[in-house]
Amino acid sequence: MEPIYLDNNATTRVDPAVVEAMLPFFTEHFGNASSIHAFGSEVGKALKKARGQVQALLGAEHDSEIIFTSCGTESDSTAILSALKAQPERNTVITTNVEHPAILTLCEWLEKEGYIVHKLKVDKKGRIDMDEYRSLLHDRVAIVSVMWANNETGTIFPVAEMAEIASAKGIMFHTDAVQAVGKIPIDLKNTKIDMLSLSGHKLHAPKGIGVLYLRRGCRFRPLLRGGHQERGRRAGTEASASIVALGKACEMAMHNMEAENTTVRRLRDKLETGILSQITHCFPTGDVSNRLPNTSNIAFEYIEGEAILLLLNKMGIAASSGSACTSGSLEPSHVMRAMGIPYTAAHGTIRFSLSVYNTEEEIDRVIAAVPPIVAQLRKLSPYWTDKGPAANPEAAFAPTYA
Amino acid sequence: MWEYSDKVREHFFNPRNSGPLEEANGIGDVGSIQCGDALRLMLKVEPETEIIQDAHFQTFGCGSAIASSSALTEMIKGMTLDEALKVSNQDIADFLDGLPPEKMHCSVMGREALQAAIANYRGEEWSDDHEEGALVCKCFAIDAVMIEDVVTANNLNTVEEVTFYTKAGGGCAACHEGIEEILAKVKASRPGAGETSPPPACPATPEAPKPPSKKLSIVEKIAKIQEVLESVRPMLQRDHGDVELADVQGKKIYVHLKGACSGCMMEAATLGGIQQKMIETLGELVQVLPSSHMPVEA
Numbered sequence A: 001m002e003p004i005y006l007d008n009n010a011t012t013r014v015d016p017a018v019v020e021a022m023l024p025f026f027t028e029h030f031g032n033a034s035s036i037h038a039f040g041s042e043v044g045k046a047l048k049k050a051r052g053q054v055q056a057l058l059g060a061e062h063d064s065e066i067i068f069t070s071c072g073t074e075s076d077s078t079a080i081l082s083a084l085k086a087q088p089e090r091n092t093v094i095t096t097n098v099e100h101p102a103i104l105t106l107c108e109w110l111e112k113e114g115y116i117v118h119k120l121k122v123d124k125k126g127r128i129d130m131d132e133y134r135s136l137l138h139d140r141v142a143i144v145s146v147m148w149a150n151n152e153t154g155t156i157f158p159v160a161e162m163a164e165i166a167s168a169k170g171i172m173f174h175t176d177a178v179q180a181v182g183k184i185p186i187d188l189k190n191t192k193i194d195m196l197s198l199s200g201h202k203l204h205a206p207k208g209i210g211v212l213y214l215r216r217g218c219r220f221r222p223l224l225r226g227g228h229q230e231r232g233r234r235a236g237t238e239a240s241a242s243i244v245a246l247g248k249a250c251e252m253a254m255h256n257m258e259a260e261n262t263t264v265r266r267l268r269d270k271l272e273t274g275i276l277s278q279i280t281h282c283f284p285t286g287d288v289s290n291r292l293p294n295t296s297n298i299a300f301e302y303i304e305g306e307a308i309l310l311l312l313n314k315m316g317i318a319a320s321s322g323s324a325c326t327s328g329s330l331e332p333s334h335v336m337r338a339m340g341i342p343y344t345a346a347h348g349t350i351r352f353s354l355s356v357y358n359t360e361e362e363i364d365r366v367i368a369a370v371p372p373i374v375a376q377l378r379k380l381s382p383y384w385t386d387k388g389p390a391a392n393p394e395a396a397f398a399p400t401y402a
Numbered sequence B: 001m002w003e004y005s006d007k008v009r010e011h012f013f014n015p016r017n018s019g020p021l022e023e024a025n026g027i028g029d030v031g032s033i034q035c036g037d038a039l040r041l042m043l044k045v046e047p048e049t050e051i052i053q054d055a056h057f058q059t060f061g062c063g064s065a066i067a068s069s070s071a072l073t074e075m076i077k078g079m080t081l082d083e084a085l086k087v088s089n090q091d092i093a094d095f096l097d098g099l100p101p102e103k104m105h106c107s108v109m110g111r112e113a114l115q116a117a118i119a120n121y122r123g124e125e126w127s128d129d130h131e132e133g134a135l136v137c138k139c140f141a142i143d144a145v146m147i148e149d150v151v152t153a154n155n156l157n158t159v160e161e162v163t164f165y166t167k168a169g170g171g172c173a174a175c176h177e178g179i180e181e182i183l184a185k186v187k188a189s190r191p192g193a194g195e196t197s198p199p200p201a202c203p204a205t206p207e208a209p210k211p212p213s214k215k216l217s218i219v220e221k222i223a224k225i226q227e228v229l230e231s232v233r234p235m236l237q238r239d240h241g242d243v244e245l246a247d248v249q250g251k252k253i254y255v256h257l258k259g260a261c262s263g264c265m266m267e268a269a270t271l272g273g274i275q276q277k278m279i280e281t282l283g284e285l286v287q288v289l290p291s292s293h294m295p296v297e298a
Helices: A014-023 A038-058 A070-086 A101-112 A130-136 A158-166 A239-278 A306-316 A332-336 A360-380 B006-013 B063-076 B079-086 B089-095 B101-121 B144-156 B161-164 B176-189 B220-236 B267-282
Strands: A066-069 A090-096 A116-120 A141-145 A173-176 A195-199 A210-214 A281-286 A295-300 A347-353 B027-030 B038-046 B051-060 B135-136 B240-247 B253-259 B285-292
Touching: A038 A066, A038 A195, A038 A210, A066 A070, A066 A239, A066 B063, A070 A090, A070 A101, A070 A141, A070 A173, A070 A210, A090 A101, A101 A116, A116 A130, A116 A281, A130 A158, A141 A158, A158 A173, A195 A360, A239 A295, A239 A347, A239 A360, A281 B089, A306 A347, A306 A360, A306 B006, A360 B051, B006 B063, B027 B101, B027 B135, B038 B063, B038 B101, B051 B063, B063 B089, B063 B101, B079 B101, B089 B101, B135 B144, B135 B176, B144 B161, B144 B176, B161 B176, B220 B240, B220 B253, B220 B267, B240 B267, B253 B267
Parallel strands: A090 A116, A090 A141, A141 A173, A173 A195, B253 B285
Antiparallel strands: A066 A210, A195 A210, A281 A295, A295 A347, B027 B038, B038 B051, B240 B253
């Protein structure tokens, strides 16, 4: 039985064409791009080409606006710390309470260091209140950092509009776009976005390569200092094989953009409809009409996500969950809690995230596999009876302590 | 993904004794849907003998919660209530060939459900004395509540002290920031907090103890060394390790670390703890070293 991979928001397979493009840079083209000899200049040319490929996918005006980093997290940290360091008179960061930990954990640490962090709340569909956003912009704000699309629900934030508003007030705008790049069209030259993070392994390039887009003219302080690589904005010898791979992956993402928004979207919708129509007491989370074409996050009430994943895994199906147990914490996903998803459902959320490699046949298999798994676990649940959920689940199960 | 043992997986995929038990005369409900784990344990107890004739469970929870519930029902069937009460959460974890540290609370929940169900059968009130906090030290599965309690009870001030008392922080060091936060929080809540007092210094080297009234003979000394080793063995055995004396050469005491202790990342801390006890008991400064450090030609 061929395994089915529906966890592409976690990471993606490296496309064989991408592997092929990068392999020579481990062997014959092993040079250091900074070297003057032929070994180096070959690599230098390849990096330039890759930079152009990334530039094209992002719609950036200049290729010098592309800074290669090691990952999305490094890009995020660089962006926010740079904004604070370059503008010492500003001490406030505005973000949302559904960001990736790459932003949220950094912000928690910044708060301990004495900075002020405002986290925008979201409504039950995961949408931001733009009036609240406008009211928070003042001249002590160093940077606004809002993800382009949410990793758990796929909900898309209006970052272009938010960047316009910030720009009008003279405030820098950063977006963590690791989930959006390659899935929806991006044209940075026609936005006011100052900085953007992307991560290679989310778009079929290898792990260990990321990009920080830095708009020309935006004040900047490097995170890593050392050599002159990336024009001194990110020291450290270029990961040439990975950079070449990312360039190739970006070129392929451009090519696949239409399929992502037609074929993949149709399969995602088919999967979601197929599951929702067969199972009671489950619902999609997030802003269903405004989300990434590849993501479906479904909450199954009265059962727990890790148990669902283990049973799916046994059927060869890979997905992920926002339950507490999958992360080792006691609380379910912060995104689900921010949206006010009740605990009876939040622990049972499952994210299916597709890619252009998924097929119709795979989706049919998943649609057939999920209902028996949910039924099996509900049979074990003290919150469930033969006829459906216990009339009053909280009362039906009366623990000695909670 | 967690590294679940084959036995955990087997009990999860094929849970024993699941579903309601009609003739149950003792029911224990623990956990809640908020924290993502809830377990109802149902017992059918023979009133004359107090033998558990049947046990069923219903669980809302992850793979290890379901496996722990299943294991528990298998373990206690045929036991008397008093025997069943002796089943510890470690017994449940051992039955399953171990649980990942983050999942030990699943076995704790099983033990609590058992206590609750027996209390219910006996018509007693059962109140839970176990409060679970966020997991701080993943190497040794120590949660925030436990660290806070130990820090408060023993007036601890440094991460090193917390490691000495609880093991938390003795592994990969990732939780040192978290432990520091707990220390700061407890410190702020102590009476007289806010007043400036110099932080108690942690001595870099153990203070030299008072010299004993008379010098120990070599036989007396070795007897005392054995005594100390005997006193720490139960603790090591609990973690599936062990220690024995290899040799004594002047002020150097060589020991064999065995079982889980050999090659454990806590080896240095274990030896440090033993050394501290040796110094206190012998009344002289000695060094405790692994037998691998013994000179080839003594």
